[in-house]
Amino acid sequence: MFDIVIIGAGTAGLSAAIYASRAGKSALVLEGKAYGGQIINTPDIENYPGIAHISGFDFATGLYNQAKALGAVVKMQQALRITKADGRFLVETRRETHEAKAVILATGAKNRPLGLEKEEALIGRGISYCATCDGMFYRGKTVAVNGGGNTAVEDAMFLTGYCEKVYLIHRRDAFRADEKEVERLREKENVEFVLDSVVEALEETDGRLSGIRVKNVKSGESSELPVGGLFIAIGQVPDNGAFQDLVDLDEKGYIIAGEDLKTKTEGVFTAGDCRTKEVRQLTTAASDGAVAALAASKYIDALT
Numbered sequence: 001m002f003d004i005v006i007i008g009a010g011t012a013g014l015s016a017a018i019y020a021s022r023a024g025k026s027a028l029v030l031e032g033k034a035y036g037g038q039i040i041n042t043p044d045i046e047n048y049p050g051i052a053h054i055s056g057f058d059f060a061t062g063l064y065n066q067a068k069a070l071g072a073v074v075k076m077q078q079a080l081r082i083t084k085a086d087g088r089f090l091v092e093t094r095r096e097t098h099e100a101k102a103v104i105l106a107t108g109a110k111n112r113p114l115g116l117e118k119e120e121a122l123i124g125r126g127i128s129y130c131a132t133c134d135g136m137f138y139r140g141k142t143v144a145v146n147g148g149g150n151t152a153v154e155d156a157m158f159l160t161g162y163c164e165k166v167y168l169i170h171r172r173d174a175f176r177a178d179e180k181e182v183e184r185l186r187e188k189e190n191v192e193f194v195l196d197s198v199v200e201a202l203e204e205t206d207g208r209l210s211g212i213r214v215k216n217v218k219s220g221e222s223s224e225l226p227v228g229g230l231f232i233a234i235g236q237v238p239d240n241g242a243f244q245d246l247v248d249l250d251e252k253g254y255i256i257a258g259e260d261l262k263t264k265t266e267g268v269f270t271a272g273d274c275r276t277k278e279v280r281q282l283t284t285a286a287s288d289g290a291v292a293a294l295a296a297s298k299y300i301d302a303l304t
């Protein structure tokens, strides 16, 4: 039996593992994909206090190694179900069932799809949700990025280094992304901003994306852009459906919790992007991990 099972090995989950271990608690981190969470795809982090520049991969690897060195166990298993019986939690994965005194849900969020016809079928054939992972495949081509947040602007900037031309399509004319980054992108010669516009259809030729139809929401006019790649960066959606018996979810699916990170079930805490909060940043994910781990440790100490 572990003291704390942490679901998710992103920044929040691994920070929780570090704090739980340092509080003398045994911690098991379960991860269904790969450690690191969303930050692993960020080429350069420059807003984490005290670290001027670091790649997302190096940051996540540092967290992972730190958590393991402090004694946390990390298993690449997806938590499918959690039940509580006699004050103990059973966390079921396909391979094993783990027992714990407390649980921290740090499930993060997954990429939001546009919801267009053929979108799913064209993933890996012109549709991507990760410029740093797939950008190289589009070297010398014309591509589009959709979104107006930091991810979209960062993706577009990254792609300007490889692609002949990059369209940045955003549904408004004001960006959610940091102004400094938008300005930096505007200076690139091979970028064209397509504002007040949405992608309304995907064109396919021989099983690959060959173009997109874009509609200007102000004029109502549609036009075709002959792109070989579309990088969708329109935010994230939470993935907490498996745990809705234990926690309350808001209308968007985020786990409802205040700054104490307690959920409706005693002994279940939450941390990071998967919960209701105003600011979803690396710093707030790390901060949540610390708060949740210390709250879980206090809860466990009170049991004995």
Ligand code: NAP
Pocket: 042, 044, 045, 046, 047, 114, 146, 147, 148, 149, 150, 151, 152, 154, 171, 172, 175, 176, 198, 233, 234, 235, 236, 279, 280, 281
């Ligand atoms: P985000 O900030 O939520 O931005 C999503 C963007 O997609 C928004 O511009 C939104 O438009 C647009 N959008 C949403 N749904 C859409 C739809 N159905 N069709 C078309 N456009 C749609 O997401 P993000 O850029 O992935 O960033 C997530 C969080 O991570 C943010 O807090 C961000 O600051 C942070 N982040 C930070 C860094 C960094 O600091 N280096 C890098 C990446 C991400 P509207 O603006 O009109 O709503």
